[in-house]
Amino acid sequence: xxxxxxxxxxxxxxxxxxxxxxxxxxxxxxxxxxxxxxxxxxxxxxxxxxxxxxxxxxxxxxxxxxxxxxxxxxxxxxxxxxxxxxxxxxxxxxxxxxxxxxxxx
Numbered sequence: 001x002x003x004x005x006x007x008x009x010x011x012x013x014x015x016x017x018x019x020x021x022x023x024x025x026x027x028x029x030x031x032x033x034x035x036x037x038x039x040x041x042x043x044x045x046x047x048x049x050x051x052x053x054x055x056x057x058x059x060x061x062x063x064x065x066x067x068x069x070x071x072x073x074x075x076x077x078x079x080x081x082x083x084x085x086x087x088x089x090x091x092x093x094x095x096x097x098x099x100x101x102x103x104x105x
Contacts, residue, residue, distance in 0.1 A: 002044045005054035007063045013054065015082035020105045021052045025068070025075040027059050032091040033074040039094045040076070043101065050105060078104050 005013055005023060014021055024040045026033035037055075044053030058065040058073060068077060068084065078086040078101060086104040088097065 002053040021079045036091045
């Protein structure tokens with residue numbers, strides 16, 4: 001299961017994680033976000049030993065969306081060692097998402 005990440009705890013979580021962190025930038029009104037959400041949850045459960053997964057509601061955390069230049073959602077950003085290493089925009093099938101993540105962790 002993924003936890004919510006906020007502007008207040010973002011830097012501590014990203015820089016303090018001992019494994020890569022996937023952040024799902026989403027909003028409740030976004031249809032593709034709602035479609036992708038359960039897939040991201042599954043991946044978070046299945047890869048929990050190698051990947052931490054968080055969700056960031058762009059309506060609640062506009063400063064984070066602005067910081068990372070989020071123009072459309074869903075956007076997923078993969079962080080390693082505190083740095084953004086890969087960005088994925090839009091909904092995609094689970095196999096494709098897993099392949100993208102695997103290629104960068």
